[in-house]
Amino acid sequence: MLELEHGFRVVDCHAYLDHDEMAVTTYGRDTGPDQLERECHQAGIxxxxxxxxxxxxxxxxxxxxxxxxxxxxxxxxxxxxxxxGQLDATGGAIATMRNMRATRENYHTRPGDVEQYAYDDRFHGFVLDPAVDGLPDEEVRDELAAVDLPVIVYCRDSFSPRAAEGELIGEGFPVILAGFGGYPMDRGRMAESLDLLDAYDRLYLDSWAVRSRELLERGLLEYPDRILFGSGTPQVHPNVAIMEILTLDVSEDAMNKVFNKNPTRLIPGFAPQ
Structure with a gap:
């Protein structure tokens, strides 16, 4: 694809990097780091x-x-x-009973893991998908608050933005709800996430898979400092993700914030080297 030309400095807070046999057979992704770097360069990221x-x-x-x-x-x-984590994040009586008996196995994240990730200068934040990977226990979440790095959180049918509010949002670390807390055309959860921005100063939303112009424009107009650009590449080509922002009816200043200023303020590693 031809290089996408625009006048913005763009950083992307939501991408995947998998390049092994399991990633290819499970997700169909044969996008190695070199190809991902080329595609980001083409898009101006x-x-x-x-x-x-x-x-x-x-x-x-x-x-x-x-x-x-x-x-x-x-x-x-x-x-x-x-x-x-070992905790069932789906809610309800069954999940409560499971969590009463849940024990941390050797493959579950431990507080020491979080500390090591945070202080070896290789990692700039964390990702949690509680409906898929389970919810870490209180000790791990306390360590997340202690290291105070941003945490990208996925919300699904069984783990809504309101569930994230009860377990993760407002717990002492900045939270980025992926895709406005929903998935394409899931307007209810996305609107719910926007409403949560009024209550939590350290809550942010990224633009991954938000196909609604109305919701994107509302987010950028009403919460100009709390929306971050996220492409979801390689699921979505970064050129496509950027064009979804460039075609919105918002000011250049709003675009500059979502592409660069907001994510750089939250994640210092994005700053120019």
Missing amino acids: VRAAVSPSPHAETTGYLRANNAVARLSVDRPFLAFARLN
């Missing part, structure tokens, strides 16, 4: 936050996180560590 895709529950994410960190060296990528 100067830096991108990358994390592993979901893995099998009993595998854990230690090796995948370390691989992402290793592949990010000397490339315009910021590694984010994906975390998991």
Whole structure:
């Protein structure tokens, strides 16, 4: 694809970096770090936050996180560590009973893991998908508050933005709800996430997979400092994700904020080197 020309400095807070046999067979992704770097360059993205895709529950994410960190060296990528947990985040009586008996296995994230990720200068934040990977226990969440790095959180049918509010938002660390807390055309959850911005100063939303012009424009107009650009590449080509912002009826200043100022203020690694 031809290079996309625009006048903005763009950083991307939502991308995946998987390049192994499992990623290819499970997700159909044969996008290695070199190709991902080329596609970001074509789109005018100067830096991108990358994390592993979901893995099998009993595998854990230690090796995948370390691989992402290793592949990010000397490339315009910021590694984010994906975390998991032993708690059922879906809510309800059954989940409550499961959590009463839940124990942390050796493949679950421990507080020491969070501390190590935060202080070895390789990772710039974390990713949580509680409906898929489970919810970390209170000790791990306390350590997330102690290291105070941004945490990207996925919301799904079984883990809504309101559920994230009860477990993660307002717990002492900045939270970025992926895709406005929803998925394409899931307007209800996306609107719910926008409403939460009024109550929490350290809550942010990224633009991944938000196909509604109305919701994107509302977010950029009503909450200009709380919306971040996220492409979701390689699921979505970064050129496509950027064009979804460039075609909005908002000012250049609003676009500059979502593309650069907001994510750079939250994630210092995005700053020009």
